[in-house]
Amino acid sequence: MSTSLTPEFLDRALDVALAAADAATQVIRRYYRDGVEVETKPDQTPVTIADRAAEAAIKQVLREAFPDHAYYGEEEGREGDSEFLWLIDPIDGTKxxxxxxxxxxxQIALMYRDEIVLGVSSASEYGELAWARRGGGAWLNRARLQVSDAADFTPQTAISFGNVKTLSRDARWQTLAQIVQRCGRTRGYGDFLHYHLLARGCIDLVIESDVNILDIAPLVIILREAGAVFTDLDGAEPGLATTSVLAGPAALHARALAEFRAAVSG
Structure with missing residues (x-):
C-alpha cells in the first residue's frame, strides 16, 4: 500500500465522504419534498437546482478536509490537478x-492514481447507506456485506440489468439471451439498487452497457470489498472512460465474461 494510503488516511477520508453524503441528503430531502423545476442539459438528461446544490454541499465538506485534492462532479466537471480525485454524482437517478x-x-468516491479506493452510496429516501474503503470491508446500514457464492447460470441464479441499449446492438446480445434462458430470475432493478442487492448476496450478477463512471465509482469498491469482481463488459478495470459493467461473484463473473468474449471473437 502506498504511504499516502494508510488505513488511518482512508478511515479519515471515508468519514469525510460520509459527512459529505449527509450534507447532500439535507439538500436533496428539502427539494424532493417541495418539488423542483427541471432543465434539460445538452446531452438531453435532466438537471435541477437540487443536483447543483447537492454537489456544492458535497464539495464544501470535501474541500474543507482536502483542499489540495482534485474534483470531478456530474454538474461542474473536473477541477484541480492531484493524484487524489474525488468523483461526485450528487443525484444519480435524477429522472x-x-x-x-x-x-x-x-455517489461519492475517491480515486488515487486511477484506482478507486473508497466510496459512499447514499440512497437517502430509500433508506440505504453503503460504504467501503480499500481493505476495510463493505457495509450497508452498518451490516457487513458479502456477495453470493453463485458459480454458474442455473434456475437458482438471479441477474439484474441496467441500461442495455448499446448491448442490444452488439454481437453479445444473443449470448445475453442464452444466459437469461438459463437463469431462474431476471430483473432490471437498476441504478444503485441492484448493486446494493448484489453486495448483499440477494442477486448474483449485474450487467449494464450504458453507464458513466460517476454513476458507479463508489459501487466498484463497495462490490469488491464485498467479494465481487467488477469490470466492464470486456473485462477491463473501471476507469474514467468506463461505459459498461459486469459485476458478480468471481466464478460467475468469469463464466459470463468467457461467454461474452466468445461471442465477440466469433
Whole structure:
C-alpha cells in the first residue's frame, strides 16, 4: 500500500465522504419534498437546482478536509490537478427524483492514481447507506456485506440489468439471451439498487452497457470489498472512460465474461 494510503488516511477520508453524503441528503430531502423545476442539459438528461446544490454541499465538506485534492462532479466537471480525485454524482437517478420515487442516490468516491479506493452510496429516501474503503470491508446500514457464492447460470441464479441499449446492438446480445434462458430470475432493478442487492448476496450478477463512471465509482469498491469482481463488459478495470459493467461473484463473473468474449471473437 502506498504511504499516502494508510488505513488511518482512508478511515479519515471515508468519514469525510460520509459527512459529505449527509450534507447532500439535507439538500436533496428539502427539494424532493417541495418539488423542483427541471432543465434539460445538452446531452438531453435532466438537471435541477437540487443536483447543483447537492454537489456544492458535497464539495464544501470535501474541500474543507482536502483542499489540495482534485474534483470531478456530474454538474461542474473536473477541477484541480492531484493524484487524489474525488468523483461526485450528487443525484444519480435524477429522472426518478423529479418524478417522485426514491430510486436515486448520491455517489461519492475517491480515486488515487486511477484506482478507486473508497466510496459512499447514499440512497437517502430509500433508506440505504453503503460504504467501503480499500481493505476495510463493505457495509450497508452498518451490516457487513458479502456477495453470493453463485458459480454458474442455473434456475437458482438471479441477474439484474441496467441500461442495455448499446448491448442490444452488439454481437453479445444473443449470448445475453442464452444466459437469461438459463437463469431462474431476471430483473432490471437498476441504478444503485441492484448493486446494493448484489453486495448483499440477494442477486448474483449485474450487467449494464450504458453507464458513466460517476454513476458507479463508489459501487466498484463497495462490490469488491464485498467479494465481487467488477469490470466492464470486456473485462477491463473501471476507469474514467468506463461505459459498461459486469459485476458478480468471481466464478460467475468469469463464466459470463468467457461467454461474452466468445461471442465477440466469433
Amino acid at each position: 426518478s427524483f423529479v418524478r417522485g420515487y426514491p430510486f436515486f442516490s448520491t
